[in-house]
Amino acid sequence: GAGVSQSPSNKVTEKGKDVELRCDPISGHTALYWYRQSLGQGLEFLIYFQGNSAPDKSGLPSDRFSAERTGGSVSTLTIQRTQQEDSAVYLCASSLGPRGNTEAFFGQGTRLTVV
Amino acid sequence: DQQVKQNSPSLSVQEGRISILNCDYTNSMFDYFLWYKKYPAEGPTFLISISSIKDKNEDGRFTVFLNKSAKHLSLHIVPSQPGDSAVYFCAASGRGGGSNYKLTFGKGTLLTVNP
Numbered sequence: 042g043a044g045v046s047q048s049p050s051n052k053v054t055e056k057g058k059d060v061e062l063r064c065d066p067i068s069g070h071t072a073l074y075w076y077r078q079s080l081g082q083g084l085e086f087l088i089y090f091q092g093n094s095a096p097d098k099s100g101l102p103s104d105r106f107s108a109e110r111t112g113g114s115v116s117t118l119t120i121q122r123t124q125q126e127d128s129a130v131y132l133c134a135s136s137l138g139p140r141g142n143t144e145a146f147f148g149q150g151t152r153l154t155v156v
Numbered sequence: 157d158q159q160v161k162q163n164s165p166s167l168s169v170q171e172g173r174i175s176i177l178n179c180d181y182t183n184s185m186f187d188y189f190l191w192y193k194k195y196p197a198e199g200p201t202f203l204i205s206i207s208s209i210k211d212k213n214e215d216g217r218f219t220v221f222l223n224k225s226a227k228h229l230s231l232h233i234v235p236s237q238p239g240d241s242a243v244y245f246c247a248a249s250g251r252g253g254g255s256n257y258k259l260t261f262g263k264g265t266l267l268t269v270n271p
Contacts, residue, residue: 045199074259083162083263084200084245097258132199134259144190145259147199 043067045148047133053154054123062118062151066135073110074136074145075118079129087131090116123155159183160248162262171271175233179246179262182227186248190259191220191231194243203244204231236269243267 046065054060066073075087086100090110101107105123110116120127130152134145161180169175177191187208192200206213206220206229213220219232233240246262 072257076261084261086258086260089258091257134199136259144202144205146202147192149197149199 045133045135045146047131047148047151049151050149051152051154053156056125056155057122059119059121060123060153062120062131062133062153064116064118064133064135064148066114066116066133067146068114070135070137070146071113072136072145073116074134075108075116076132076134077129078132078150084132087118120153123153125155128153128155158262159186160246160260160262162244162246162265164265165263166266166268168268168270169236171238171269172235175231175236175240175267175269177231177233177244177246177265177267179229179231180227181229181248183248183250183260184227185250186260187251188249189220189222189229190247190249191218192245192247192261193240194245194264200245233267236267238269238271241267241269 048063071092073090076084078084088108089097105121108118130150132147132150134147136145159182190205191203193203194200204215204218204220206222211222222229243264243266245264247259249257249259
């Protein structure tokens with residue numbers, strides 16, 4: 042596809058369950074980001090992948106959160122033992138070059154609700 | 157420690173008038189700045205950007221001004237239209253390698269343009 046694709050678009054899960062969120066970036070984009078937006082809040086940085094470099098995981102809120110990027114393309118964000126405070130829209134973005142001075146393109150997001 | 161600050165959570169203007177959205181940053185390594193627009197239930201979309209070698213960039217009704225000495229940038233929309241009503245995010249990226257390239261976002265300003 043032409044844009045960043047995220048799946049699922051909506052996910053309702055029970056507290057304590059694990060969830061996986063998927064992001065397909067734009068082909069050829071070497072940088073990939075995960076952000077989340079909680080209700081009424083701004084964009085919270087979670088993790089940044091750039092090519093083959095070690096990812097910047099400084100934004101992950103706890104060790105229940107992890108992310109992978111396989112083959113420099115598809116990324117999966119995993120949340121283990123979900124809590125209600127994990128409820129948010131999780132946004133993935135990709136950009137073309139290592140500099141980030143080309144704009145990042147966002148997917149539509151995955152709305153996660155933990156009940 | 158918020159490196160990109162949008163101190164006005166909301167702004168309301170009349171259709172046809174100018175909207176001015178402000179953003180301040182603290183990291184002197186930032187050298188590329190972007191504005192994104194976000195409608196409810198959609199991912200943010202890129203609007204306009206500016207490199208630190210410039211102090212102004214214009215694209216149609218949208219102009220971004222950069223004041224490096226003050227570490228301040230602003231987005232001007234003129235004339236404002238009701239369809240401009242959205243949350244606007246300021247973002248910045250830097251030089252120096254590694255994670256300095258990642259995009260750092262402000263918390264956003266909700267713009268409402270009244271007919």
